[in-house]
Amino acid sequence: MIAPRRRKTVADAAAQAERRWLRQVGQGAPLAAAIALPLVAGSLLLPQSFALARALHRLVIERQSLREVAPWLALAAVLLLLRALLLWAAEIKAQNAAEQIKQNLRRQLMQRLLASGVLWSRARPSGALADAISTQVDLLEGYFARYLPATVSAAFLPLLFCAVLAAFNWVAALILLLTLPVIPLFMALVGWGAEAASRRQATALTRLSGLFADRVRGLLTLKLHGRAEAESQRVAAASHELAERSMKVLRIAFMSSAVLEFFAALGLAGMALYFGLSLLGFVRVGGSPTLEVALFGLLLAPEAYWPLRQMAAHYHDRAHARAAVAEIARLFDGLPSAEAGVARDADVPLHLPLDLRQGFVIRQLRMPIPGRTALCMAAGELRPGDWVALAGRSGSGKSTLLETLAGLRPFEGEVCFGGQALNTIAQAQLRQQVLLISQRPWLAPGSVADNLRLIAPEAHEAALMHALTQVGLADWVRSLPQGLDTPLGMRGQGASGGQAQRLALARLFLSGAPVLLLDEPTAHLDAASRNALLAALADFALGRTVLLASHDPTALAWAHTRWHIDADGQVRA
Structure with a gap:
């Protein structure tokens, strides 16, 4: 019994934190005008209804001419136009505020995604992360642009109307006051089911997005192993599940609207019945209301x-928003700051003065690896001009050590670069000083030049061709139909494995980084290409620090010294 209660307590605390986050975001200045303008427009309805009721009373009961009541009709028309303008401005303000909130949230999520490192992102489906930043964030628009302003109006305007109506006829105000609270009560009962259904729908949507993206990415492997048909059935089943859950959400939304319309019609009919019987003389409770008071009450009642109708119409936006926030919190291990804007200064490492002559200094380094023995290094140094080979069997942790020194993995112990602790150096500053070429480098969809300029955006064509010459790709690029502007597909489609590897290595020769961390740079290369690359690298690396991980004896032979990773996870310098 303890464990379920504990899980319920944790879930309730998480739900409260998510609701509090939504409220805090909604309290920002961008939404203030969007919330205030409908209140002003609603308040103007009082003099508008009064002016129209008085005009009709004088026309029907007092038999005045149209010219005599024209000022009252003109006042009602002006107020009607003014209310329309205010509501239009409120809608524009609400849309702009919601868009600003979405942009800020997307920026914060992207900052967290980039700052969390490779371990964090590898543990999550890329399709689910993309869906959270795009679709789930979009689901917040209805909450901020429509539901939140409608909720504030529903909280204040009906009570204001009841108070003013009570000054004319307390029975009519009492009829309104008795029927109004019933609507939010039933809305809340329906809302509990709507929120749960929306959470299940958001989970199904995220699951389908991640499943589809991952299966498309691995389509070739699935076809080679004869699993394409089975996986397509899994995607179809996930799609069917999403459709069913979406229909449940719609059913609940229609149910909530039906509940509201029923009680609204009941209250309006009760007031019309009371005024009708009072004017006919059958009811004497609350005095004898005039036609003017009756018209005023009947104009105010709808x-x-x-505002409650508006809140009900957009109640599903609230459920969608809470479900989206819960999904974002689950994927990103919490929610970003509710304050609009970028991360606080206290959370951002400063650009520190670096003494590059000191290079890397390692003391009692320990790198946890999930499911394996931790990688440890008692002491080590990398100075400018050093070329160190990193050897070890496959899976021993060579890539882990390189990623740690690049600032991409958490570690224990002491690692200093340029005289500063590695984990205190801003990522932007570290990227300028340390270049990591991974074992499986990423090539973006775009031209050859676009891929090279990822590391040097301002590089001119001559510099690009020089870099390609260093890796033996200049002739290949010249033979392409569009040369440097030839487009490549996802992950280098259009180039062979060796060409894609060398294209990624060409970025190295465009970099001004003084520290080069290379993970299997000669993989997929023939002997001639490997020797040419190593010779070019030796010239380029003069005065730079190079840590090269490889199984290739030829590549290891170029190094000045060697580090080795033992079977027990110890790095021997």
């Missing part, structure tokens, strides 16, 4: 329910 408008008293209107």
